[in-house]
Amino acid sequence: MNRIGEENTNNFGSKMVITKYKNSLNVDVYFPEYEWTVKNIRYDNFKRGYIKCPYEPRAYGLGYFGEGPYSSKENGKKTRIYNTWHDMLRRCYDYKYQEKQPAYVGCEVCNEWLNFQNFAEWYEENYYEIAKETMDLDKDILIKGNKIYSPDTCVFVPQNINKLFIKCDIVRGAYPVGVVYNKQIKKYRASCNIKGVSRKHLGYYDTPEEAFQAYKTFKENYIKQIADQYVDLIPQSLYNAMINYEVEEDD
Secondary structure, three states: OOOOOOOOEEOOEEEEEEEEEEEEEEEEEEEEOOOOOEEOOOOOHHHHOOOOOOOOOOOOOOEEEOOOOOOEEEOOOOOOHHHHHHHHHHHHHHHHHHHHHHHHOOOEHHHHEEEHHHHHHHHHHOOOOOOOOOOEEEEEOOOOOOOEEEOOEEEEEEEEHHHHHOOOHHOOOOOOOOEEEEEOOEEEEEEEEEOOOOOEEEEEEEOOHHHHHHHHHHHHHHHHHHHHHHOOOOOOHHHHHHHHOOOOOOO
């Protein structure tokens, strides 16, 4: 029976066309939307729509698996690389997640990294570990204020460093970062988190601008100190970004 030209849609909704039919166990199927062909598949899988195309955007409507050597699973479990890629897409395109984490509103992933294989290759070339440290994929330390995940903007960062740059708009309130108003003494207090577990008091000031300057000076010096502690462990680009980092009122 000649089934060449027969059409169907898979369970993702993609159009499929049979381009070769040798027998029910040896069929070539073309996906015209993605200009991709899968060979030597079973006809019953075609009829049931079980065939997947690696270019279908199955992750948050944009991310796709692609073709290449990197797998999403190892020993039945999702790989660390795949989880990192999927979490990156989630931060950018899961709007329910952004309701809880509004700092990610407006963030996006570059076109190159929508392909999992491309991201995985970059990951393998750039990932590193530091003993007893959790590593984060960061997009806005190298380029302050950046909202695009890409090979040029991202770097792996020890979580202890990443915490130095987390914005807390809700906690900060109406005053510059690091500044709160003390109603009892009618002064502005400057303080800064140290290692994420304690807060260092930097004094009381007559104006929020003076208090912020005290915070800014301390925080920039503190970031430089941490950078020097990690200088032999982190990429040069990350070290340079930390040394040159300038604190602003809305950080």
